[in-house]
Amino acid sequence: MTEPLRIIIVGLGARAQFWLRVINANPDCRIVGLVDPSEAARERALAQCPGAVAAADVDLLSQVPADFVLLATPPGGRERQMEAACKARLPILAEKPLADSVELAAHYVEMAEEAGVPLMVGLNFRFLPVTQKTISLFETDVGKPEFARFTYERWRDGRLARLNKYPLTMDQPMLWEQSIHHFDLLRYVYKSEPVQVFAKTFNPSWSMYADDANVSALFTMANGVIVNYQGTWQSNWQQPGFEWRTECADGVVLQKDQFGDLHFARQQDEALTAVELPAYEQWINDAIALLAAFVATLRGTAPLLCSGRDHLKSLRMVQACIISQQQGSAINPSDLETSAERGIGQTFTSAHQQRTSL
């Protein structure tokens, strides 16, 4: 019987509440450390993790023996957290986005590779049954995707107590905090990288966010798929709207909810066919699957998914949108890559292979 993996969670805010529940329910994992400068946050988490050690500072990472660290902190200001994790040689599961600039994220990826620690980014939407089923529908029912419309409309009241507050004042909150999930899904589901990005970002007059809550973008992927994207956190109706429709060689795939509600139709069909999906609990089952994937990597039974280096390509889409908005022209995200980014994963692969399985 192998021992449970020992985890230190850094950042004990809104997102960590889900993680505490998911990790505590996993017999293969045990929370041994909790880090947050907020005493109230530490006390709340400690009450849920008796036996764990809590601290205000990441020095704890080199003081408490652990098998990996989970970063559930805001993306801005993770420098010391990443340094402490790499110094302690702790594998890292980091919430998205890895950083609030691509350059900083690339620096973190290099740091982790040099330290030989796996770095996974928490892209939980990839793990949803609806996402996996969408990919298989292209193969089994509707054929090759060719163009798509992705709309995400939400009245996100950033003042609610249960929600984090930093997006209210950060630059481009919709892009960094929300669209990053969607952009990652586009790359993942269409199995291709963007070669052209044309974007407009703006803030509605009623917006509670200091910077742009709206993103409109047109993506051309290397395999020819063209995606018309619209995302907003300040849709002016409490009821959310989500629709992701992909037009394919033999029909369409239509997802009507960000967690499910999947349908397809072949060209001549009179009506949509609903696709049965396994039962799931929003924010829980996707986190369970994400955690299981990282544990499998650390146990040496599966490759690393959602690597930090792969995440840089989704972050480049965010950056391309910002530059396109500023310049009023189309951007090829690969023109923004540094030469270090093009030297894909050599250091990581060899360093990772040298690690003994946990």
Ligand SMILES: NC(=O)c1ccc[n+]([C@@H]2O[C@H](COP(=O)([O-])OP(=O)(O)OC[C@H]3O[C@@H](n4cnc5c(N)ncnc54)[C@H](O)[C@@H]3O)[C@@H](O)[C@H]2O)c1
């Ligand atoms: N994957 C998802 O679906 C999903 C959902 C929500 C949030 N997130 C991500 O999770 C991360 C955290 O978001 P949140 O909603 O929990 O934010 P939050 O503001 O509610 O919580 C962040 C916590 O981090 C703490 N913190 C700040 N600086 C710290 C430091 N240097 N060391 C330790 N703790 C520190 C804060 O005190 C706070 O308790 C963000 O990256 C966010 O994008 C992901």
